[in-house]
Amino acid sequence: MSTPSEPGHDRFEPDLSAIVGERRQLINLAYRLLGSLAEAEDAVQETYARWYAMSRERQEAIDSPGAWLTTVATRICLDLLGSARVRRERYVGEWIPEPLPDRTEWITGPAGGGAEPADPADWVTLDESVNMAFLVVLESMTPAERVAFILHDVFRYPFAEVAEIVGRTPVACRQLASSARRRVRAAQAPVVPAAGQAGLVRNFKEAWEARDIEALVELLDPDATMIADGGGMVGTVLRPVEGSERIAQYLIHIAGKAPGPTLLERTVNGRPGLVAQHAGVTVTVAAFSLTDGRITRIWAVRNPEKLRPWTESGQAEPAS
Secondary structure, three states: OOOOOOOOHHHHHHHHHHHHHHHHHHHHHHHHHHHOOHHHHHHHHHHHHHHHOOOHHHHHHHHHHHHHHHHHHHHHHHHHHHHHHHHHHHOOOOOOOOOOOOOHOOOOOOOOOOOEOOHHOOOOOOHHHHHHHHHHHHHOOOOOHHHHHHHHOOOOOOOOHHHHHHHHOOHHHHHHHHHHHHHHHHOOOOOHHHHHHHHHHHHHHHHHOOOOOHHHHHHEEEEEEEEEEEOOOOOOOOOOOHHHHHHHHHHHHHOOOOOOOOEEEEEEEEEEEEEEEOOOEEEEEEEEEEEEEEEEEEEEEEOHHHHOOOOOOOOOOOOO
């Protein structure tokens, strides 16, 4: 603890507190840029490593440490986005962004040890900019489009600041964000109130548990698509399943396996979704997109590396 007799410490400790306090903002930004909590955590860790690698004099010469951290984190993410396309070309099957639970259900812990609540600084704010449909659209953008769009349209940075962060002109950043915005509008489905989506997801769960193929077909849009992500680590379909009848047949096939999965209604990236468990272990997290009262998209994440925040969360009671 500092005292008035310790010169310089009073000035530096508030700065240190401010630096640490930026972590949640950086995690939120990096997750939206990368679509992966694990990669976001790595990017933020690298950002802080660069900060602490600087001398005390260099740190104190920076007028706005928060802006410095944001710039560095964004540039690290931009580099990762450039290499991600190459990595995902080698990915086994379809790649889906990493799903996130509601913070009340988010529990992590060391493998084989007792689970502990996640650090509040690691919570990602669950709003429309992280719902699965939105994240999937972001995956279709170029790295530069994604960064300019997220910084400006989601985090409200003016284009002059975006330009400084990404190393382009404000005009170029404005054009990138505009192009990204057109992609979002082209793919955007009407927003379904959470209560309406929860009811439809519940009906879907009940039909799946009852192995009622006709009810499942009725709940699905005729042109619905289901995409599964196993990452080559667990068995799943490697290509999208298209059409309500084919999806329903596939789900009935899964339910027919012994033992069948236990289905739980959970919040997935801020929207109602489902979690499937075997013997109390989360094995699948499913997100949904709805249009006109029917399910149009199902994204089922089965890659265990993407289910870390869910490892123990299924044992918690859902928030009332």
